[in-house]
Amino acid sequence: MATLRVLELYSGIGGMHYALQESGIPAQVVAAIDINTTANQIYRHNFPDTPLWNKTIEGITVxxxxxxxxxxILMSPPCQPFTRIGLQGDIADPRTKSFLYILDILPRLCRRPRFILLENVKGFETSSARGLLVKTLSECGYTFQEVMVSPISVGIPNSRLRYFLIARISSEELKVSEILDAFPLTAESDSSNQPTVLSPILSPPTGQSENNMEGSHILYKLETTTDAQRKMDQNKDLSVRQIKDFLEPHVEDSMEQHLLPPKTLLRYSFLLDIVKPTCRRSVCFTKGYGRYVEGTGSVLQCCTETEMESVFTGLDQCSEEEKVQQLSKLKLRYFTPREVANLMGFPQSFSFPAQISTIQQYRVLGNSLNVVVVARLLQLLVS
Structure with a gap:
């Protein structure tokens, strides 16, 4: 195959570029475009030879x-207009302006790209923006498939369910069976992490709501029996690797700086998603990891000899000092940015410039994507 010329829109820290390399497809990124100055510093640090345009997409002419x-075209448009915890402004949100501009110019290009891959959050699949996207692609002669995939399906112990669309100008349709072969069903019972190929009209099944507590009584740590069973099932799935495979080898030497502070332990202990190195699961890491606690990502229990149940049972009856003493037995720490990058499939060659703070590193990683998932989709798209 001749070397493909690739345009990387919303390039961020280069997740798409790394996926392209991981896929083994002969390709050259002819331009990467983003307006986030921190992300651009990291991109330029890792891809110094790639032309990087620090400008708005809608400011670029046809x-x-x-x-x-x-x-x-590889692209991951801003997700805020579609995320479940946001206002869901959809195409009325100013942050969709650049994406709508892309849809406007696509039919007017002298030579339309043969391949397109788009990534976004769960919620995009029911948006008006998605409706405009598939309408434009159909009118421009593309065949396409849409799929919801989590890294769990490629053996990575991290839940990050995302919407993907792969499209190409070809009379040969993308086969659903090939997509499902590339992302096999896992043994776990949690349907929200299973790969789903979307029909052209219908939305995917949502599975059981994470907040649905009907028929489940609360165990210690504000966890229902349903939650506990789901986590146990995930940890039994041998098709998924263990967390320890993704940890930095010598981080215990500098563990103190990553430990959760007493104030955080006191305030959020019952809400933490705690995993051990032997676990085969972790929750999605968001851009708020390291600053906020609830719903931003898992924390690691370093002292595995201590039973979590023994620490949390009766904890609400303890004084603050006793609570901190009890919780400290677990030695709970944040995953390091390098470990989060590992769980997101970034290669060991990826690194951060020295001037990028830890909080900034967490933030840009939370805005990025899983490299291994995208690499598999690219292989399917070009095959």
Whole structure:
């Protein structure tokens, strides 16, 4: 295959670029475009030879795009207009302006790209933006498939369910069976992490709501029996690797700086998602990891000899000092940014410039994507 010329939109820290490398497809990124200055510093640090445009997409003319003569578009538009915890402004949100501009210029390009891959959050699949996307692609002669995939399906112990669309100009349709072969069903019972190929009209099954506590009594740590059973099932799934495979080898030497402070332990102990190195699961790491606790990512129990139940049972009856003493037995710490990057499939060659703070590293990783998942989709798209 001839080397593909690739345009990387919303390039962030280069997750798509790394996925392209991981896929083994002969390709050259002819331009990467983003306006986040921190992300651009990291991108340039890792890909110094790739042209990086620090400008708004809607500020680039059709002529400028035509001059790039690209064969493929990779893009991960801003997710805030579609995320479940946001306002869900959809196409009325100003942050969709650049994406709508892309849909507007696609039919007007001198040479339309042969391949397109788009990633976004769960929620995009029911948006008006998605409706405009598939309408534009159909009118431009693309065949496409949409799929919801989590890294669990490629053996990575991290839940990060995302919407993906792969499209190509071809008379040969993308086969659903090939997609499902690339992302096999896991043995776990949690349907929210299973790969789902979407029909052209219908939304995917949502599975049981994470907040649905009907028929489940609370155990210690504000956890229902249903929650506990789901986590046990996930940890029994031998098709998924263990957390310890993704940990930094010598981080215990500097563990103190990653330990959860007493104030955090006191305030959020009953809400923490705690995993051990032998676990085969972790929750999605978001851009708030390290700053906020609830719903931003799992924390690691370093002292595995201590039973979690023994620490949490009767904890609410203890004084604050006793609570801290009890909780400290678990030696709970944040995953390091390098470990989060490992769980997101970034290669060991990926690194951060020295001036990027730990909080900034967590933030840009939370905005990125799983490299291994995208690499498999690219292989399917180009095959």
């Amino acid at each position: 002529d400028d795009f035509n001059k790039l003569s690209f064969d493929m």
